[in-house]
Amino acid sequence: MNIHIKNLKKCFGEKVAVNIDSYEIHSGEMLGLVGNNGAGKSTLFRLILDLIKADEGSVRMIGNFAEQEVNINVSETEQWKDWTGAFVDESFLIDYLTPDEYFQFIARISGRSQDDLQDFLGKYEHFMAGELMGQKKLIRNLSAGNKQKVGIVSAMLLQPQVLILDEPFNFLDPRSQSAIKHLLREYNQQTGATILISSHNLQHTVDICPRIALLENGFIIRDIDNSDGQAQAELENYFQVD
Amino acid sequence: MTNWQLYKLIRKNDELKDLRHPMFEKNRFMKFLAWFMILYYAAIMLLMGVMLPMGMRGTYNGVAAFHVLDGGLIYFIIADFWLRFMLQETPGQQAKPYALMPIRRSFLMNVYLTRAGLSLGNLFWGFFLVPFALLAVYPLLGWSGFFGWLIGWWLLFVANGYAYLFVRTLCIKHLAWIILPIIVHGGLLLAMLWPDKNMLDMPCTLLMYNFALCHLWPFLLMAAVIALLYWINYKLQMNMVYNEVAKKEEVELKHATQMNFLNRYGALGEYLKLELKMRLRNKTVRLQFLTLLGMMVLFSVLLYFTDIYDNGFMKSFICLYDYVGLGMTMLISIMCHEGNYIDGLMSRRESILQLLYAKFYFNSAVLLVPFCLLIPLMAIGKISVWMNLGYLFFTAGVLYPICFQMAVYNKETLPLNQKLASRQGNWVQQVVSIVMLFLPIAIEKLFTLLLGNPWGFIMLALLGVVGLSLHGWWLRNIYQRFMLRRYTNMDGFRASRNF
Numbered sequence: 001m002n003i004h005i006k007n008l009k010k011c012f013g014e015k016v017a018v019n020i021d022s023y024e025i026h027s028g029e030m031l032g033l034v035g036n037n038g039a040g041k042s043t044l045f046r047l048i049l050d051l052i053k054a055d056e057g058s059v060r061m062i063g064n065f066a067e068q069e070v071n072i073n074v075s076e077t078e079q080w081k082d083w084t085g086a087f088v089d090e091s092f093l094i095d096y097l098t099p100d101e102y103f104q105f106i107a108r109i110s111g112r113s114q115d116d117l118q119d120f121l122g123k124y125e126h127f128m129a130g131e132l133m134g135q136k137k138l139i140r141n142l143s144a145g146n147k148q149k150v151g152i153v154s155a156m157l158l159q160p161q162v163l164i165l166d167e168p169f170n171f172l173d174p175r176s177q178s179a180i181k182h183l184l185r186e187y188n189q190q191t192g193a194t195i196l197i198s199s200h201n202l203q204h205t206v207d208i209c210p211r212i213a214l215l216e217n218g219f220i221i222r223d224i225d226n227s228d229g230q231a232q233a234e235l236e237n238y239f240q241v242d
Numbered sequence: 243m244t245n246w247q248l249y250k251l252i253r254k255n256d257e258l259k260d261l262r263h264p265m266f267e268k269n270r271f272m273k274f275l276a277w278f279m280i281l282y283y284a285a286i287m288l289l290m291g292v293m294l295p296m297g298m299r300g301t302y303n304g305v306a307a308f309h310v311l312d313g314g315l316i317y318f319i320i321a322d323f324w325l326r327f328m329l330q331e332t333p334g335q336q337a338k339p340y341a342l343m344p345i346r347r348s349f350l351m352n353v354y355l356t357r358a359g360l361s362l363g364n365l366f367w368g369f370f371l372v373p374f375a376l377l378a379v380y381p382l383l384g385w386s387g388f389f390g391w392l393i394g395w396w397l398l399f400v401a402n403g404y405a406y407l408f409v410r411t412l413c414i415k416h417l418a419w420i421i422l423p424i425i426v427h428g429g430l431l432l433a434m435l436w437p438d439k440n441m442l443d444m445p446c447t448l449l450m451y452n453f454a455l456c457h458l459w460p461f462l463l464m465a466a467v468i469a470l471l472y473w474i475n476y477k478l479q480m481n482m483v484y485n486e487v488a489k490k491e492e493v494e495l496k497h498a499t500q501m502n503f504l505n506r507y508g509a510l511g512e513y514l515k516l517e518l519k520m521r522l523r524n525k526t527v528r529l530q531f532l533t534l535l536g537m538m539v540l541f542s543v544l545l546y547f548t549d550i551y552d553n554g555f556m557k558s559f560i561c562l563y564d565y566v567g568l569g570m571t572m573l574i575s576i577m578c579h580e581g582n583y584i585d586g587l588m589s590r591r592e593s594i595l596q597l598l599y600a601k602f603y604f605n606s607a608v609l610l611v612p613f614c615l616l617i618p619l620m621a622i623g624k625i626s627v628w629m630n631l632g633y634l635f636f637t638a639g640v641l642y643p644i645c646f647q648m649a650v651y652n653k654e655t656l657p658l659n660q661k662l663a664s665r666q667g668n669w670v671q672q673v674v675s676i677v678m679l680f681l682p683i684a685i686e687k688l689f690t691l692l693l694g695n696p697w698g699f700i701m702l703a704l705l706g707v708v709g710l711s712l713h714g715w716w717l718r719n720i721y722q723r724f725m726l727r728r729y730t731n732m733d734g735f736r737a738s739r740n741f
């Protein structure tokens with residue numbers, strides 16, 4: 001699924017949060033979004049997910065879904081929700097459910113069978129490290145890292161063609177960070193899904209994203225080709241990492 | 243910093259907490275309405291305070307008017323206690339932001355407990371009691387009687403306030419503590435209402451009479467009771483501050499109910515499960531829900547066993563309240579609890595529509611509770627079959643569609659597990675509440691007037707059946723309008739989250 005961003009602008013009062021003339025994310029691409037706090041990463045994700053209203057411009061998703069060509073503006077229809085999975089923050093989680101219940105809820109409202117769900121969760125057993133399933137713990141009683149895992153797994157549960165994860169490495173222990181990198185890369189290769197992640201962790205972003213967009217004050221100031229890992233030096237230079 | 247400076251700073255912060263609430267500036271009309279309602283109730287109380295002693299002309303059956311009122315002291319205490327659930331926060335909740343700061347916790351507790359005791363809220367009954375005392379106590383006992391009697395009442399309300407804080411704090415620990423005041427108040431009511439033998443009339447009258455005579459012992463007695471309740475609260479609240487900070491919630495569910503019987507309804511069944519689990523697993527929602535169910539039972543029992551509501555209007559009103567109470571308090575803030583996870587819902591296709599369906603089916607099913615509770619009243623002929631059916635169908639088919647309109651306009655997130663003491667409602671919610679209470683009565687009276695009995699209730703039932711049969715249409719209409727306002731609502735939900 002291609003994502004076309006055109007003349008997209010969002011301001012909060014005087015502050016410009018996002019201002020992108022034109023940007024295209026190609027089908028099957030893994031794009032990393034980096035930038036300092038307040039650069040506009042989360043706002044851009046929320047605009048793509050139609051969770052906030054753009055002052056100007058549009059986000060379109062163009063491609064094939066269920067053997068049909070689609071070309072839609074995300075603010076005009078809900079169709080894109082069928083092929084998009086996302087986890088931005090805790091407001092995506094229903095915290096009075098257990099992880100099992102939450103996964104079942106997502107699966108059932110999306111028309112996935114119980115067997116499908118079990119198969120899917122089986123693949124993520126290593127990532128969940130036996131701390132989520134069958135625990136009888138409500139999501140609100142989980143640690144921040146485990147909440148993050150619930151969010152990521154539920155976003156991927158639909159096997160979406162577009163996957164959007166805001167700061168997926170936050171709160172995760174090193175083993176889980178490594179596991180999620182592996183899972184995302186594998187998912188991208190197997191399904192050809194378009195994956196967008198934002199992160200403050202340059203190393204992880206460079207490791208898994210062949211393309212990286214650098215945001216500053218709402219503008220994409222650099223579109224870096226990282227197909228052979230050359231973005232590391234450029235990013236370190238920008239962020240003045242010693 | 244001196245204690246006095248610190249006290250002023252805490253008081254200023256508490257004021258800012260209200261002033262900077264995200265809904266504060268958006269609800270000017272609501273603020274006006276709130277003040278208007280306070281003035282309205284104050285005016286009614288003033289009027290009653292004047293009319294009652296005048297009606298009794300100083301005495302009633304040879305007993306001084308104030309003795310008659312004093313005999314009913316327990317009713318005031320019980321009403322005052324339960325009204326506080328809507329308005330008063332516990333010191334543990336208020337002190338939470340300061341819990342990890344270098345401020346002595348004992349100082350904080352003393353500040354908040356003393357403020358609770360000296361709160362203006364404890365003087366609200368004064369609108370009724372002051373004119374009453376002026377007309378009924380002063381002529382008989384002079385100014386000393388006037389002041390002694392009023393101070394006595396005030397001390398009772400202060401003690402009642404501390405008793406409320408104690409129970410409210412225990413309820414935060416575990417909801418089951420709500421049974422404590424129910425048992426105590428139930429026992430007191432039983433003693434008051436016992437046929438031909440009111441056991442509390444004389445002690446209450448004597449206590450208040452001794453206040454009016456300015457005898458020392460009732461003041462000392464109340465001071466001791468207040469001091470004891472203060473001390474108990476102090477100990478309990480100190481413990482609760484740790485709990486508020488550490489949030490030592492039950493970490494593991496004892497029973498993770500699967501509700502598999504709802505699986506056959508597919509996606510709708512999942513949203514029904516969600517609705518049920520929201521009511522069962524979140525303290526605030528559960529307390530609200532159970533309190534309302536308790537009130538339904540209480541009203542029905544009162545109607546069945548006593549004759550206090552036996553006049554036609556009150557019977558009709560109480561039956562109606564049985565039906566609309568739930569809608570007035572819970573559905574009026576529809577979607578506000580979902581504000582906590584609105585982004586997740588909005589990223590699923592038509593999830594809001596499914597949720598609306600689930601809410602409608604669930605709340606309609608809950609209406610069977612008042613329907614069943616009122617069946618015994620039908621059996622003994624206190625209410626008619628048509629009244630019960632009329633209110634049942636009208637609530638589900640007409641009042642619920644009105645209530646559900648709030649899904650389009652509500653944009654304030656309500657906490658699922660914290661008390662809603664300082665919540666700012668909005669004016670639309672108030673208007674809908676008033677419509678819910680008076681529209682059915684107005685329609686029923688109109689058609690009874692035009693067509694005679696029982697056509698008023700038959701018309702209510704018919705209108706309700708029409709509304710029910712059109713539920714698919716009006717739910718989708720609400721959903722479409724919600725989607726048109728989604729950005730405004732989502733902004734509001736995000737801004738008011740965690741307040």
